[in-house]
Amino acid sequence: MIWHSLLLIYRNFKRFKTTFFINLIGLSTGLACALAVYLWVNDELSFDKYHATDSRLFRVMENVRTDQGINTRWGTHPLLAEALVEEMPEIESAATVTPPGFFPQFTLVGANKNVRAVGKYAAENFFSLFTYPLVQGDANRVLANKSAIVLSQEMAIALFGTPQNAMGKSVEWQMGMADLKQTCIVSGVFGPIPPNSTERFDFVLTFDAFKDIMKMGQRITWEDDGPFHTYIVLKEGTNTAQFNSKIAKLLQGKSAKNKSRTLFVEPYSDAYLYGEFENGAHAGGRIQYVRLFSAIALFVLLIACINFMNLATAKATRRVKEIGVRKTLGASRAALVMHFLAESVLMSLLALLVAVMLVQLVLPQFNEITGKQLALELSLKSVGAFLGIALLAGLLAGSYPAFYLSGFKPATVFRGTLRNSMADLWTRKGLVVFQFALSVLFIVCVLVVHRQVAFVQSKDLGYDKNNIIYFETAGKSAQQPVAFLAELKRLPGVLNASGMWGSFVVVGPQGMGPQLEWGGRKIPVNNLGVNYDMLETLGIQIKAGRSFSRQFRSDSLKIIVNEALVATLGMQNPVGKVLGKAQIVGVAKNFHYESLHEKVEPFIFRLEPQAAGTVLVKLAPGREQETIKLLQQFYRQFNPGLTLDYHFLDADYQAQYASERRIAVLSRYFAGLAIVISCLGLLGLTAFTAERRRKEIGVRKVLGASEFSIVYLLSSDLTKLVVVAIILALPISYLVVSQWLNSFEYRIALHFWYFLAAGLLALLVAWLTVGTQAVRAARVAPALCLRDE
Known part of the structure; x- marks a missing residue:
């Protein structure tokens, strides 16, 4: 039975070659887009999740009430970790760490070699809280001595040849002024930091040594602010909300001058995606881009599925006899539904194979755009996700055609020409309107994002960033x-x-x-x-x-x-x-x-x-x-x-808008894909309309109709649908781009021509797509049109 169904599916694919290839191209393109975005989203969601204590690892933060509102600080007091451990039994361990970028690059000297390196100071238990596996040394003891230094594997090799040779060796570090230097003993070597880590550093020094160097113990009071990061690991079963309520007033209890300061904790791994705060509350972060690109990938795939639905229902007149015969021979509607769903799922699986090859082909360019190091690894998780996406796409694409085609009655089929109900016509028209509305939305987004990025790059900043280089001294x-x-x-x-x-x-x-x-x-x-x-x-x-x-x-x-x-x-x-x-x-x-x-x-x-x-x-x-x-x-x-390691100030400025530039590039590709897939659908629909009205076209030409009138006849209805899509899409696109621009304090004005240009471009592309097929149909000789089957 299964082989019989597969044979019928194969014969239908072979019979309707144009539809098969349009669906294959559209679905494979949509799936390739979805798979690429899945790889990117999966990588974004994995950042900082690799630590063994991830579910219990938190960053302590501070809200400060000011006359301008609530200001959220990442930095905390240098003695906060010690106080929390002493006063909060819910805490298993805590550590104070200098924040990323707190120091300029250090100069490390070892074995008569000088190297520039990024370092940080951390509490003794740093390697117990965070999972940076040590290839040499004991995680509980590597920072026990004030003169200890823990090198990265790369730094140990650069200075001493191998991690083993580095152990016990002397390393002198120097930073800034001449008095900021110290000779340390290598007590450990940690392995490569995973690529999905927000922090990159080459060595770690003990925070106790930092306190001695800065003479912090002699002048610290609880009224002081601190730039340091405090991390804690809560005990199993601790209620985070209750713990936040408990520590909120801790600083206020230390000094009456701290009445405007409130402590709270946030999951450490949430900082990458939810790192923005406004007036003391979460205000988004990179999670907004995760949601944005997930939605875009879904919409592009949905447009491809709509093509499948439209073409399947449009060619219904070519399959009515097949359905009538099968029902007459006893096939139930459920069996027909399963057959058509199997046909769409098989098409989706074929498209998945093509999509995987497309992703593998474009992944290097995709990585360059996104700044990632993504790889198409066929692990159990990724294979399951890819098959799941393809299966859902196949079921979605085939659902409406399956129920639509299986509903034909044999008596109606054998009586003559099948008449489309108004509901069927409006459904098909609605799908065309929906997919072109999405295309118009993408075009508007491309124009606005491009203009905002150009505005950012050209705005007077109040200083001259051009032709300025900077470097850290040593x-x-x-x-x-x-x-x-x-x-x-x-x-x-x-x-x-x-x-x-x-x-x-x-x-x-x-x-x-x-x-x-x-x-x-x-x-x-x-x-x-x-x-x-x-x-x-x-x-x-x-x-x-x-x-x-x-x-x-x-x-x-x-x-x-x-x-x-x-x-x-x-x-x-x-x-x-x-x-x-x-x-x-x-x-x-x-x-x-x-x-x-x-x-x-x-x-x-x-x-x-x-x-x-x-x-x-x-x-x-x-x-x-x-x-x-x-x-x-x-x-x-x-x-x-020493050698000069310089950077351009303009590059630092541009780094602030890396996400926006990536959005600008990716939105162009996504918009292009949406338009191409939508036009494939229009191309197929125009071809089937021309075929279904072939005899009408022949009669009209015999009676003297011009080719222009035939082209207008075939393209007018689809043109009206595209115009309706544009009218519906423009106000929605205005709301979407306005919301995105609101994240900028300084932004462009939304001129009407952005939306007019997007609508005209979509209409022009639709005309070219429909017009080429309509002209081809209009030029067919009347004798061929009127020939009987």
């Missing part, structure tokens, strides 16, 4: 920053140079800095320690007052604020006023140190004449490569044994 350049910067400025092609502590462009989620109080108002403020000439190097303009100057020795006790800070505090004539313990000497015009998703927040520049942890260099336009070569030679001469 060796002699860190020890003698004044001499280094002075000689650097004398190089041909260097227009200006300065130094600072930290990074100028903020990439990724970050809480505001400490609060400042003025005139009874408290606001959180970001601040940056800079050297002389930093504002001039960046091209930041002074609106009032002056910039830092070597002519005024007391400027190290002065600050420059931005317009946003003045406006927030409601200051009048701010120059000369004292804010905190520093006097304002200048007001800088607003500049975007964060992405355009955020409004310009209050900012303070502090003068630190020794600041040179990060050096910015303004290069003469047109001489960048020549100047960089001179700069590399100078750096090697000034820092024997």
Whole structure:
């Protein structure tokens, strides 16, 4: 029986070759899109989930009430972990860790080799909380000694040849100024960090050593803020909501000055997808893109399924006799439904094979667009997911045709021509409208995303990011920053140079800095320690007052604020006023140190004449490569044994919009796929309409109808459906793109021509698709049209 059904399916595929290939192309394209997005979504959902304690691993965070609302901080007090373990029996263990990007790159020296590396300080139990498997050393003891250092396997090989050779060896690290250096003993080596990890680092030092270096124990109070990350592992069965209620007032109990500060915990692995907060509540994150692309993949696959439905019901007149004969011979409706569903599922499985080959073919380009390292691994999970997607697509595509075709009555079939009911016609028309409405929506999204990305790249940021490189200092350049910067400025092609502590462009989620109080108002403020000439190097303009100057020795006790800070505090004539313990000497015009998703927040520049942890260099336009070569030679001469590792400031700015650029590229591909698949459906429907009305066309041509009138006859109905789709899609697309643009504090205006252009483009493509088939039908000789079967 099964072989008989398969034989009938094969014969129908062979009989309706055009429909078979249109369905195969459409379904395989839709499935390829769904499979690629599935791989991407699966990877996104897996980030930071590999830790053995994942279900009980939490990050402690802090909400601070300010005059501007609730500010959520990632950073916590350095002693918080110890206090939590002592006072909260629900906690199994806790650790304090320096946050990612907290330090510039270190210089490691071992076995007469110098390497640049990213490091962090962590509590003794760091490798017990987090699953970074050690290839050498004991996880419970590697950070027990203050002089211990745990290297990555790659770093151990770079310095000592093998991880085994690294054990027990001395490594000297240096960071920034000359007094920030220490000799450590390698106590362990950890293996490669998984690619689905949000943190990347080359070595770990003990946090106790950091406290000694910074002399933290001598001056820490519970009123202090902290940039450090506190992680905890809760005991099995702990209720997270109840625990949050319990720790909320902990800081307030330590000091009356902490009445505006509230603690809470969030799952560590949620930070990647749910990392944005607004007024103390979740405001999304990368999960929005996961949902977006999942929906897009679903819609593209749905468009392909609609093609199958439409073509299957359109060719119903060609299969009515087959259905009538089978029912006359005793076939039940249930058996016919199963047969047609099996036909659609088999088509879907064939399309799956083609889709897998397509995904394998385009995966390198897909990885380049998404910044991933995805691979098409045929594991039990992935095979099950792929088959599940194909099965659902097959059942969805075949459901309506199966029930529609199996409902024909033999008496009606053998009586003559089958008449389509109004419900059938409206269903088929509704499906065409739906798929083209989705296509129009995609086109609008492509136009708006492209315009917003172009706006982001061209907007005046309040500073000049072009032709500026930056690098982190080490060796002699860190020890003698004044001499280094002075000689650097004398190089041909260097227009200006300065130094600072930290990074100028903020990439990724970050809480505001400490609060400042003025005139009874408290606001959180970001601040940056800079050297002389930093504002001039960046091209930041002074609106009032002056910039830092070597002519005024007391400027190290002065600050420059931005317009946003003045406006927030409601200051009048701010120059000369004292804010905190520093006097304002200048007001800088607003500049975007964060992405355009955020409004310009209050900012303070502090003068630190020794600041040179990060050096910015303004290069003469047109001489960048020549100047960089001179700069590399100078750096090697000034820092024997070290090489210059530089970056362009413009690249940091662009990194803030990596997601948006990927959306722009992927949306173009998705829109193209949606339009192509929709047009395949129109092509098939036009062909079947022409075939069904073949004799009518012949009679009309015999009576003198022109080819143009025949083309209009065949294309007018489908054109009307496309117009209806455009009318329905435009208001929906306006709501969708408006919602996306709302995530930007600075965004483009939605002009009517975006929507008009999308509608006209969809209509033009539909006309070309329908028109080519209609012209072909209109040119057939009347004698061929009127020939009897």
